[in-house]
Amino acid sequence: MSKVKVPRKSTVVDMTAMTDVAFLLLTFFMLATKFKPDEPVTVTTPSSISEIKLPETDILLLTIDKDSKVYFAMDGDQNKITLLEKMGEKYKLTFTADQKKQFSLLSSFGVSIKQLGSYLDLDAEQRKEFKQPGIPCDTLNNELADWILQARFTNKNLRVAVKGDGDAGYPVVKQVISTLQDKKVNRFNFITSLEKADN
Amino acid sequence: MADIEAGGGGGKKGKKVRGKKQSTRVDFTPMVDLGFLLITFFMLTTSMNKPQTMEINMPVKEEGVENTPVKLSQTLTILLTKDDKVVYYFINKDTKEPETPQVTNFGKAGIRASLLKENRMRNVKVDSIAIYKEQLQTNKIDEQTFRNNVAAIKSFKDGLIVLIKANDDSKYKNLVDILDEMNICNIGRYAIVDITPMEVDMLKETPL
Numbered sequence: 001m002s003k004v005k006v007p008r009k010s011t012v013v014d015m016t017a018m019t020d021v022a023f024l025l026l027t028f029f030m031l032a033t034k035f036k037p038d039e040p041v042t043v044t045t046p047s048s049i050s051e052i053k054l055p056e057t058d059i060l061l062l063t064i065d066k067d068s069k070v071y072f073a074m075d076g077d078q079n080k081i082t083l084l085e086k087m088g089e090k091y092k093l094t095f096t097a098d099q100k101k102q103f104s105l106l107s108s109f110g111v112s113i114k115q116l117g118s119y120l121d122l123d124a125e126q127r128k129e130f131k132q133p134g135i136p137c138d139t140l141n142n143e144l145a146d147w148i149l150q151a152r153f154t155n156k157n158l159r160v161a162v163k164g165d166g167d168a169g170y171p172v173v174k175q176v177i178s179t180l181q182d183k184k185v186n187r188f189n190f191i192t193s194l195e196k197a198d199n
Numbered sequence: 200m201a202d203i204e205a206g207g208g209g210g211k212k213g214k215k216v217r218g219k220k221q222s223t224r225v226d227f228t229p230m231v232d233l234g235f236l237l238i239t240f241f242m243l244t245t246s247m248n249k250p251q252t253m254e255i256n257m258p259v260k261e262e263g264v265e266n267t268p269v270k271l272s273q274t275l276t277i278l279l280t281k282d283d284k285v286v287y288y289f290i291n292k293d294t295k296e297p298e299t300p301q302v303t304n305f306g307k308a309g310i311r312a313s314l315l316k317e318n319r320m321r322n323v324k325v326d327s328i329a330i331y332k333e334q335l336q337t338n339k340i341d342e343q344t345f346r347n348n349v350a351a352i353k354s355f356k357d358g359l360i361v362l363i364k365a366n367d368d369s370k371y372k373n374l375v376d377i378l379d380e381m382n383i384c385n386i387g388r389y390a391i392v393d394i395t396p397m398e399v400d401m402l403k404e405t406p407l
Contacts, residue, residue, distance in 0.1 A: 019234060023234050026237050029245055046372040050252065170365045170369045173371045174365070177391070184259070186256060186258065187255070
């Protein structure tokens with residue numbers, strides 16, 4: 001009686017199909033990815049049941065961190081350069097071409113217009129170390145109002161979004177809202193994270 | 200593993216030296232490794248979901264523009280204060296004086312219960328919003344009809360009007376939470392209003 005021999009199968013697998021799948025997925029993720037712009041502060045937004053999505057472009061983002069400092073961000077590189085020029089004109093400040101370039105790459109900033117020039121001269125590493133004081137928005141010196149006004153002159157389709165930290169005090173929020181109202185922005189969005197209604 | 204197979208045997212002696220027949224099979228394993236590494240990287244860095252937002256409409260702030268007058272007895276004033284506490288009071292229909300303020304908190308049994316009860320009492324149709332919502336989900340009515348119906352119910356003229364007043368010691372989170380409650384409780388008319396000195400005093404006197 002001879003044993004039934006199990007034919008030896010080769011362990012070689014054709015990898016081609018797997019590679020195809022891998023690269024298909026890779027392509028998908030590469031195209032779908034939009035890198036998070038690095039923000040100067042981490043903000044934990046409060047949650048809400050609202051499911052309205054924020055449009056991706058034409059956004060003016062006002063960030064309020066937990067120390068009640070206000071940061072300003074806008075999209076569109078060219079628009080940002082125009083905005084900086086307009087602000088410079090208003091405050092009688094001139095910015096070099098390099099500073100303008102840096103500004104257009106900047107995602108979010110929270111320094112007063114006087115400090116902005118020197119802030120833009122810093123390199124990426126130093127900028128991270130730099131403690132940003134927030135944009136002045138009190139009644140005496142409301143630079144935020146000018147930023148908002150000039151930004152809206154620059155980009156007419158701008159929508160204002162406020163991204164506040166849950167622990168930010170109400171006075172600064174009130175100040176920001178009232179500044180927006182002064183500049184006739186009566187419709188704006190609060191950015192929140194999603195929460196399921198539990199009823 | 201997929202190996203590069205050795206080419207067919209050596210050329211015969213005495214004949215022309217032929218180029219070895221190399222197999223065209225290549226080991227794909229490192230390539231797959233690389234592919235999956237990159238996939239993992241992009242999957243982790245990608246932020247697929249766009250942020251959620253909450254739309255806020257504020258009244259036009261202008262000199263000389265008269266604010267919309269509302270019946271005091273129709274209003275519920277919500278004061279937001281420290282430690283996530285909520286103080287609310289009604290205005291008495293007859294005396295036009297504020298009633299005793301109630302202290303509560305955020306959450307199902309807190310302000311939401313009062314809001315739901317009060318809103319239902321004043322606007323009986325509020326409950327049909329849930330029915331419409333269900334009909335929308337089962338595709339019995341289209342989105343436009345749903346919106347019109349809900350808007351019609353919410354704009355009921357004798358319904359509850361909520362005045363949200365945040366004290367300076369409250370947090371931004373409280374404001375978002377209370378606006379969220381407005382949505383959950385289907386309150387049609389509400390406004391964010393500045394707190395009055397009288398109400399600040401009231402908060403001081405109310406034991407939290």
